[in-house]
Amino acid sequence: MAELRIVRIEEIVREAAHTRTYRFTAGLGGRPGQFLMVWIPGHDELPMALSHLDDPQGITVQAMGDATRALARFRVGDRLGVRGPYGNTFRVRGESCLFVGGGTGAASLIAAIEAYAAAGKRVTTVLGARTKSQLIFEKRAARWGQVHVSTDDGSKGFKGFATPLAEKLLDTGDFDEVVTCGPEPMMVGVVRAAAKRGLGVQASLERYMKCAVGICDSCAFDGDLLCVDGPILEGVRLRSSKDFGRFRRDRSGVRVPLH
Amino acid sequence: MPNVTVRLAGLKLRNPTVLASGFLGETGPSLVRVWKAGAGAVVSKSISREPRLGYANPTIHEADGSLLNAVGLPNPGVKAYAAEARHALKAGVTLIASVFGSTPDDYARVAAALEKAGAHAVEMNLSCPHVEGTGSEIAQSEEAVRTFVAAVKAKTHVPVFAKLSPNVAEIAPFAVAAEEGGADGITAINTVKAMAISPEVRRPVLAHGTGGLSGPAVKPVGVRCVYEIYDAVDIPILGVGGVATGLDAVEYLMAGASAVQVGTAILTRGVEVFRKVTEEIAAFLEAEGYRNVREVVGAAHG
Secondary structure, three states: OOOOEEEEOOEEEEEEOOEEEEEEOOOOOOOOOOEEEEEEOOOEEEEEEEEEOOOOEEEEEEOOOHHHHHHOOOOOOOEEEEEEEEOOOOOOOOOEEEEEEEHHHHHHHHHHHHHHHHOOOEEEEEEEEOOHHHOOOHHHHHOOEEEEEEEOOOOOOEEOOHHHHHHHHHOOOOOOEEEEEOOHHHHHHHHHHHHHOOOEEEEEOOOOOOOOOOOOOOOEEOOEEOOOOOOEEEHHHHHOOOOOOOEEEOOOOOEEEOO | OOEOOEEEOOEEEOOOEEEOOOOOOOOHHHHHHHHHOOOOEEEOOOEOOOOEOOOOOOOEEEEOOEEEEOOOOOEOOHHHHHHHHHHHHHOOOOEEEEEOOOOHHHHHHHHHHHHHHOOOEEEEEOOOEOOOOOOOEHHHOHHHHHHHHHHHHHHOOOOEEEEEOOOOOOOHHHHHHHHHHOOOEEEEOOOEEEOOEEOOOOEEOOOOOOEEEEOHHHHHHHHHHHHHHHHHOOOOEEEEOOOOOHHHHHHHHHHOOOEEEEOOHHHHHOOOHHHHHHHHHHHHHHHHOOOEHHHHOOHHHO
């Protein structure tokens, strides 16, 4: 359930400015979209999506908070604690899927992209980032199908957010399933775009987590717990949600606006 | 089918399984979920006057099949929590509000506010620092237990349970102190103070250092405490600590508990644990020829 394993970092890969992949042999396994709780000793324990499922397993982290900035100072050979894998998985559905990843959301999608490709599905990916140097997993995704890039500043690909680019692709009518992970406002747009066209859509969400095993209630989302009922929720479920794109729980459990 | 309904300090429970405080009790929808899964009643997360963020992660750690936690009593504060409570009550939940604070007045105010929101009973989490006293836990001073319970009783009308800590040399005198303060029932036990260290990392795993141990490892401690409390007081006891099966529950009942709380076992058996434990209690009663769960309460005392 929550057994902690101490691992040594075996490899650190620079994916983009301030974003690294950490590889380690934990033997925990995992399915696309699942996450580990990662203990950064002396700093924090955080949920992180598996960007590599098999040993050496991997997590891909952007240094943006105190703990992730501390992790950025870790070197090969340093130790982390990991437990998991936790959460549900992306379901492989349909024949042709559009993946829409924003920022480090691509870290959660990349294993799903590979699983869809391995199942013989047609895979197309939209990767959005603030700027060119922030893009991750462009080459890895391109091995399995077309990749379309959007940057907020226009430094590469489509200038603007990922959602309008995804809408243009959906308008070609070539897709029967949509899978997304990224900033919640982006996912709100993607879910709406998919629903408008009658397509199935799965989105991977993020909320503050403590236990990851369904007991502490920190990641309550409507009446579900994202650690066990999620993090991946169906579009049908999200469209009737009161919390999606609107509310989160802060560390005390108070329901507050998302932004 | 034996009768498994329970009367507890004036509360009528549809079965003897109660959600323990600290598990899934922070939001209204989660309380409803546990209720629908078959719990006889649910205890809320411990609520204070003001919101509390709790400790940094790691806040939980699995230790040899049991659970170590130092979550730090995070809660949204009584004002926001009243809305969560009302959400649960609207769904028909039997709700016991867990309350805590630093002073007798803190406890009394939170208890009164949650009674006003509709809670059917109050449980006092006494494992908190006693700021006006020596700084040790309220649950470690008989005088403090008596005073704090009396303060809550003076401001409430619903049944009040005092939740006692096992981290004392003798627990029975604390149950007596709670009874003298006017408590309608005792909840025993809270978690056992404990620690886990990661040898490779050379530091305690929990960010807070020490934590509270729950789950299978503490069951014999809890059963012993309930047994001793049953001999010392006349008020009913809610037994808690490591109940995962119907037989675990029957052990507590025979030690003297009128009902049991379940928390950590949600990890291993899911929220359905409440229905399962109830069914297992009924099966045991049936097999042993009992017609009513009340017949086994205190049975081990001969």
